[in-house]
Amino acid sequence: MSEVISVDRIRCDGHGLCAELLPELIDLDDWGYPLLRSGQVPHHLRDHAKRAVAACPVQALRLQTGVQAAGPSRRA
Amino acid sequence: MLQRKPGLLDGPPFAAGAESPAAHQGRLGLLPARRDRLGLVATLEASGLQGRGGAGFPVGRKWRTVAERARGNAVVLANGAEGEPLSAKDRTLMAARPHLVLDGALLAADAVGADRIVLYVGEEHHTAVAALERALGERRREFGRRARLVRAPVGYVSGEETAAVHYVNEADARPTSTPPRPFQRGVDGRATLVQNVESLALTALIARFGDDWYRTAGRGSAAGSALVTVSGPVPYPGVREIELGTPVGEVAAAAGHLREPLEAVLLGGYFGAWAPIEEAWHAALDPAAMRAAGLAFGCGVVGFLPGEVCGVAATARILRYMAAASSGQCGPCVFGLAAVAEATTRLATGAALPDDLDRLNRWCGQLAGRGACRHPDGAGGLLQSALRVFGAEFAAHQWHRRCKHGHLLRKAA
Numbered sequence: 001m002s003e004v005i006s007v008d009r010i011r012c013d014g015h016g017l018c019a020e021l022l023p024e025l026i027d028l029d030d031w032g033y034p035l036l037r038s039g040q041v042p043h044h045l046r047d048h049a050k051r052a053v054a055a056c057p058v059q060a061l062r063l064q065t066g067v068q069a070a071g072p073s074r075r076a
Numbered sequence: 077m078l079q080r081k082p083g084l085l086d087g088p089p090f091a092a093g094a095e096s097p098a099a100h101q102g103r104l105g106l107l108p109a110r111r112d113r114l115g116l117v118a119t120l121e122a123s124g125l126q127g128r129g130g131a132g133f134p135v136g137r138k139w140r141t142v143a144e145r146a147r148g149n150a151v152v153l154a155n156g157a158e159g160e161p162l163s164a165k166d167r168t169l170m171a172a173r174p175h176l177v178l179d180g181a182l183l184a185a186d187a188v189g190a191d192r193i194v195l196y197v198g199e200e201h202h203t204a205v206a207a208l209e210r211a212l213g214e215r216r217r218e219f220g221r222r223a224r225l226v227r228a229p230v231g232y233v234s235g236e237e238t239a240a241v242h243y244v245n246e247a248d249a250r251p252t253s254t255p256p257r258p259f260q261r262g263v264d265g266r267a268t269l270v271q272n273v274e275s276l277a278l279t280a281l282i283a284r285f286g287d288d289w290y291r292t293a294g295r296g297s298a299a300g301s302a303l304v305t306v307s308g309p310v311p312y313p314g315v316r317e318i319e320l321g322t323p324v325g326e327v328a329a330a331a332g333h334l335r336e337p338l339e340a341v342l343l344g345g346y347f348g349a350w351a352p353i354e355e356a357w358h359a360a361l362d363p364a365a366m367r368a369a370g371l372a373f374g375c376g377v378v379g380f381l382p383g384e385v386c387g388v389a390a391t392a393r394i395l396r397y398m399a400a401a402s403s404g405q406c407g408p409c410v411f412g413l414a415a416v417a418e419a420t421t422r423l424a425t426g427a428a429l430p431d432d433l434d435r436l437n438r439w440c441g442q443l444a445g446r447g448a449c450r451h452p453d454g455a456g457g458l459l460q461s462a463l464r465v466f467g468a469e470f471a472a473h474q475w476h477r478r479c480k481h482g483h484l485l486r487k488a489a
Contacts, residue, residue, distance in 0.1 A: 008253050008448075009253070009405075009406035009407075009408065009409075009446065009447050009448045010252070010253050010405045010406055010448045011253070012406070012407060013407070014407050029408060029412070029442055030411075030415070030439075031407060031408070031411040031412070031415075032407075033407040033408045033411070033446070035442060035446075
């Protein structure tokens with residue numbers, strides 16, 4: 001099962017710790033908000049990803065196993 | 077056999093106001109019996125009907141997802157917020173054919189097992205609100221206390237589906253984080269089918285005339301018909317019904333032909349994309365074909381850009397609107413949209429900073445997927461299309477501070 005990292009964009013305040021702890025997957029934009037290079041977390045980065053999730057001061061970062069269920073789109 | 081394919085706007089002219097229940101039923105006949113409405117999901121799947129709110133998600137699949145929930149009654153939210161500035165098709169439909177919209181909402185409720193219907197209508201669409209309120213009164217026996225009308229607050233984002241649910245639940249029309257999506261947990265925590273009012277009205281025609289009727293109503297490989305809103309330098313702008321697959325040039329002809337030569341057309345709305353007029357002219361208004369070409373049918377906006385208006389300035393105006401319409405919850409949307417709106421405005425007004433165009437090129441790809449809702453995706457896509465279609469103009473504004481329209485010294489409209 002592959003793991004996927006995602007950001008709750010409403011919670012995220014752009015503290016930027018995630019990009020420091022997981023630079024392989026996360027960049028910051030010009031305002032300090034995370035840009036996910038890839039949501040898929042390769043096995044060898046799993047511990048780093050977990051650390052980044054734990055370090056987020058507003059708990060905006062999530063690590064989920066498996067692919068998110070597909071569902072209807074957001075705009076009706 | 078029907079001689080002519082019925083459409084959403086057949087019947088009395090819009091100017092005659094809302095169609096009465098008697099006229100509506102006399103023209104279209106009764107809805108299928110209640111026990112037959114469960115089968116409608118399969119009929120809709122077979123019809124190929126896609127949602128008309130903007131995203132174009134298959135309607136049948138959406139109904140099935142809600143119908144196959146684990147437990148409890150569902151809710152149907154008929155979305156008539158229509159915040160898109162260039163679109164008027166939903167308010168026109170609700171005002172002129174309220175009973176068709178109610179038919180669709182009722183069918184949806186019976187098909188997915190909903191005991192409540194919320195008609196979510198933009199508060200600024202006064203005629204539509206009045207028509208639907210009156211129509212509900214005229215069909216109290218059918219609807220009972222199942223349905224109520226909620227006035228959606230003015231705003232581009234109010235119609236986003238999580239924002240609609242949030243407003244009905246907590247009087248806060250800002251989008252929420254997903255999951256859960258409304259089909260999982262929506263109004264009062266129940267599975268909620270959020271469906272645009274035009275999509276619902278079409279289901280009421282498909283229920284009567286069949287999936288085959290709908291599939292063959294389009295041209296070429298496109299299925300069905302759709303409402304579009306035409307704007308720009310044409311004698312007869314406004315809402316009209318087209319067969320999907322109709323080329324843009326034919327839509328212009330139906331609106332009385334372009335009054336002047338022009339360069340570009342905005343397709344799909346502020347959430348859509350610019351297309352060069354020569355590319356668009358023969359292009360079919362067909363959601364699948366448009367998606368393949370990097371365009372979007374969206375909510376059916378066909379906005380011709382007047383020849384004398386600078387594409388950079390028009391894009392700046394749209395981006396400023398989009399930035400102001402952000403619900404202000406997600407950093408990339410708040411800062412990113414403000415930044416692209418400001419840089420494009422500087423370019424449009426001859427006040428470009430040396431790296432504005434470079435930054436726009438970089439930023440436009442960084443907006444998609446960066447918000448709780450897709451508002452930043454819409455702005456980013458629009459900007460990307462502008463940089464492609466008006467590329468030479470953007471460059472002239474950056475490097476020569478020149479605009480062939482001579483608008484440079486004037487603040488963009």
